[in-house]
Amino acid sequence: MRFDVITLFPELFEPFFKSGITRRAFESRQVDVRLWNPRDHAQGNYRRVDDRPFGGGPGMVMMAEPLWRCLQAIRVDRAEPELACAPVVLFSPIGQKLDHAMATAWSESAGAVLLCGRYEGIDQRFIDACVDRQVSLGDFVLSGGEIAAIALLDSVARLMPGVLSDEGSHQQDSFNPALSGLLDSPHHTRPEVWEGPDGPVGVPAALLGGHHERIGRYRRDQSLTLSQALRPELVDQARAAGQLSKADETFLRTLKKL
Known part of the structure; x- marks a missing residue:
């Protein structure tokens, strides 16, 4: 399976892929994870990915256009049929809570595009047009979606055959x-x-x-x-x-x- 992660901080994932028993899943590419920085798809000298919210208010909002360009690059790289594109998952407080049943379902899937928000959130127009599903770790707010993405990837990786030393370990979870x-x-x-x-x-x-x-x-x-x-x-x-x-x-x- 393949997970493409859209994140402004790809460096947060590197230690996770190299540590612990689940690294077997990532090194063998049983769980193939590819990191994409929307800043690489932003325009202008400053590669801007965020701006002030319309209507005022604190903080900044991630812009739709860099995310759209990044998603298009992922679609080309995945070379998927138009009617069988991997779902786009946004980590958000309003999403369905991640649980064992969800982790099991993802472990039996072909993967997804995981979108890690930052700042005050993401332009709602991009969410409406491109996001298929929203997932939450619980009733609290994180600084970004990276921790939630790592939680999902870890819960999936440990379910893959051969990753845990004892095949029956996860059955006693x-x-x-x-x-x-x-x-x-x-x-x-x-x-x-x-x-x-x-x-x-x-x-x-x-x-x-x-x-x-x-x-x-x-x-x-x-x-x-x-x-x-x-x-x-x-x-x-x-x-x-x-x-x-x-x-x-x-x-x-x-x-x-x-």
């Missing part, structure tokens, strides 16, 4: 269908007893001894406990989808009695 969309359970590692600030703390007994069925039930119960306490809507969604077993429901009833 929070929100994954393999966990019925619930939160993941807590994790423990060596030493078996940690001399913490409040004294020695041992690993839960259920995780010791190699009894796989007992371990699986313990982790499921912990997942249910966390989800019910922190994100009860996830439990409701799993129940509505028929993803809770009789054992799950029995355990949840014990939580209500506590």
Whole structure:
């Protein structure tokens, strides 16, 4: 798949592509990412990409024309059929929130053009004419769309075959269908007893001894406990989808009695 990123700060992406386990996806071009600076497509001696907003107000607004020229260059480079152009995605507070289902859908797609806004925003005329979808990380505002673009690319890259050392790792992630969309359970590692600030703390007994069925039930119960306490809507969604077993429901009833 291929993602073309329109950004005024392409240098922000370089460390991300070279660090961590997901770099495998970018180095192998399983996730082929190409960076485009709209300033390279601006006109005039100053290569201006922003101007004051009509009607007044603080800040500057990204101009439509440099973005349009940049997008046209991307379309030519991608050499796509006119009726099968990659969608243009704008990162914006009004967009649909990025979640696991969206990341999975993008990991099974041919990619997209990711538009990273800056300043007070982008000329609405360009959005109306060229943007197909808007995506948000949450109910807060960032200085630009680059962090959101990196979040989307990372969530997609780790789902690609061979990227994670253990093929089953992402299946145990929070929100994954393999966990019925619930939160993941807590994790423990060596030493078996940690001399913490409040004294020695041992690993839960259920995780010791190699009894796989007992371990699986313990982790499921912990997942249910966390989800019910922190994100009860996830439990409701799993129940509505028929993803809770009789054992799950029995355990949840014990939580209500506590």
